[in-house]
Amino acid sequence: MEESRTDETLMLAYRDGDAAAFEVLYARYRGRLFRYLLHQCAQRERADEMFQEVWMSVIRARRNYEVSAKFTTWLFRIAHNRLIDGYRARGRLAEFEVDVGDDDENPTDFPSPSSEQPEQLYERERLASRMVAATEALPAPQREAFLLAAEGGLTVEEIGNATGAGYETAKSRLRYAYARLRSELKDLR
Numbered sequence: 001m002e003e004s005r006t007d008e009t010l011m012l013a014y015r016d017g018d019a020a021a022f023e024v025l026y027a028r029y030r031g032r033l034f035r036y037l038l039h040q041c042a043q044r045e046r047a048d049e050m051f052q053e054v055w056m057s058v059i060r061a062r063r064n065y066e067v068s069a070k071f072t073t074w075l076f077r078i079a080h081n082r083l084i085d086g087y088r089a090r091g092r093l094a095e096f097e098v099d100v101g102d103d104d105e106n107p108t109d110f111p112s113p114s115s116e117q118p119e120q121l122y123e124r125e126r127l128a129s130r131m132v133a134a135t136e137a138l139p140a141p142q143r144e145a146f147l148l149a150a151e152g153g154l155t156v157e158e159i160g161n162a163t164g165a166g167y168e169t170a171k172s173r174l175r176y177a178y179a180r181l182r183s184e185l186k187d188l189r
Contacts, residue, residue: 007071015065022062026055029075036076036151039135040083040144050086054079073158076148080163083144134184142177145170 005013005021007028013021033054038047057078068074135143141163148154148162160170 008067011062011065011071012067015062022059025058025071029072032151032153033075033079036147037079037083039132039147039151040140041086042136046086050079050082054082057082069161070154070158072152072154073161076152076154076158077162080144080148130185131181134181137184138177138180141165142173142180145173146177146181149174 005024007025010021010025014025030051034047034051037050037054038044041047041050054075058075061078069077135146138146144163145159148159149156152158152162154162156171156174157167159165159174160167163170165173
């Protein structure tokens with residue numbers, strides 16, 4: 001019963017040769033990780049590429065894996081580092097390091113389940129578009145903190161560990177992100 005095991009136990013089992021343990025971890029985090037990367041780079045092709053690179057990093061690192069943090073913190077730290085490498089390669093690291101908004105807004109729609117009625121589909125699409133646009137409008141460090149909390153399920157301390165920021169910095173970024181999102185989406189209450 002792999003599904004009931006902790007992430008860390010699964011990763012240790014994978015380290016020791018249990019390929020099924022990796023499949024469970026991949027199934028648990030593929031959606032969250034991809035959405036995090038997609039929101040961060042706003043280009044599906046680049047997100048796909050980074051997604052594969054992050055999982056390849058996990059596979060390569062398995063032999064040396066030791067539980068020093070939650071698996072999610074470790075996984076999203078790898079993703080964060082891959083994003084930073086991508087920003088460096090494109091000369092956009094400065095945008096990520098300072099709290100400045102991204103001018104390359106291109107909201108991505110995430111379809112709702114097709115089993116719903118057309119009115120519900122339309123409303124969900126409209127709300128999703130607003131949320132994506134509001135998230136993409138956040139300054140890069142705030143967007144990352146929000147996505148690590150929302151998509152990665154990380155705590156403030158884990159966000160700080162994953163991004164290399166201190167606890168108070170991570171807490172401030174997350175607090176400001178929530179405040180900006182509440183302000184931007186206040187008419188939806």
